[in-house]
Amino acid sequence: MDFKSLEAVIWVDRLGSFKAAAEALRMTQPAVSARISQLEAMLDARIFYRSGKRVSLTPVGVTLVNYAERILSLREAAVATIKGHNEEHGIIRIGTMETAVHTWLPSLMCVISDKYQQVTVDLDVNVSDEIQRKILKGMLDVGFYIGATNSPMLTETHLCDFEMALVCSGHLVSGQGGRVDLKTMPSMPIMTFSRNTVPHAILCSLLSREGIVHHRVCAMNSVPTIVDMICKGGGLALLPVEVVRRQLEQGVLRIMDIGLRLPAMECIAGRLAKHGSNVVEDIVTLAGEFIELAGSGRAVDPLPGNGKSSLL
CATH class of the missing domain: 3.40.190.10 (Periplasmic binding protein-like II)
Known part of the structure; x- marks a missing residue:
């Protein structure tokens, strides 16, 4: 039972798979599997339940992880005490x-x-x-x-x-001025960050609360893509003001006054x-x-x- 084998057990438990543990440890997946198999042979017990690509600890595995974390913690303490700890590397x-x-x-x-x-x-x-x-x-x-x-x-x-705002191309509303009613605007995409993010949740909540169903909410994980699309008049976007500060100051983009204060x-x-x-x-x-x-x-x-x- 060596340190690397104990580390392999801990990381497989943390990440839920042999592949992810191998990447975290900078090892090959077969090498991680071999270390686990050697431990299981030595202990004469299974450490993990295997179900497809996912794994979970057996009762023996839970006990082993508990001891492994304590052993590795003691190793780090010993090294720090004896050699002097310098984490600036x-x-x-x-x-x-x-x-x-x-x-x-x-x-x-x-x-x-x-x-x-x-x-x-x-x-x-x-x-x-x-x-x-x-x-x-x-x-x-x-x-x-x-x-x-x-x-x-x-x-x-x-x-x-981060202050949030609904922004659009300066040409889209340049002739209107004042407040914009999203309910009466023609259907268009409203872009923001990926699903399961705060901006996406804010946007969906806003449209639902106002009973607006004809605009499409488009989730994207690239700020430059969103900004480029709205600069070209490809729709609206809910974004932090700071990421489009330069375009706003240049008049390329404009904050839309929708009569609602958006949460930061x-x-x-x-x-x-x-x-x-x-x-x-x-x-x-x-x-x-x-x-x-x-x-x-x-x-x-x-x-x-x-x-x-x-x-x-």
Whole structure:
């Protein structure tokens, strides 16, 4: 029974499959399967129930995982005590929703790269639900997502609120002015983020509450695609104002006055409550400082050499 075999058991349990565990451990799937088989032969008991591509722990497996986590935790404590712990090397896995990618995240990544030059950052751009799931599964060290989970397993920090608006091409309503009635507008696509995201839920709730059924809600996972389509008059879009700030200022896009105040999206920085990483906490602090300096979730341009920042 070695450390790698115990790690294989833990990751198969966390991710629910041998394939996903192999990817997380940077091993081949046969190698992971072989380690599990060797453990099962040594213990003379099954560790996992196998049902198609999914696996789950047997009672023996539950006991083994409990011991494995304690053993590996003791190993990490021993290494840290004997060698001295320096976490400013290695990989930091960051998950983020796309809104941050198009506002303040690129500048934050530049500062992280400059401050932690021995750290490699793996960035996962995804929907909020998936980011939260991956943090809880140990697949991400920190994530920026919409809406607090209030899970006791997570430490969550409020970063900012993104103002939401229904926007369209400046040519679409340029001659109307004033308030727009969605009920009387001709049928057209209204685009927003993927299903199971807060903006998609906001849009569907709005249309349902107003009894509007003739507009089509189109879910997309690419902000540039949505912006390009509405700039060309391909429909309307519910988006954070900051991701289209430049187009609004240029008059290419326009915020539609529909007579309703749309709820803002709360941006959260989440990480496991017991992660114990000073680097992760520093990244959250840096993100908060950037956003506070910029205001409203705007990006900040880090100036080289002096550690100061200016608004983009």
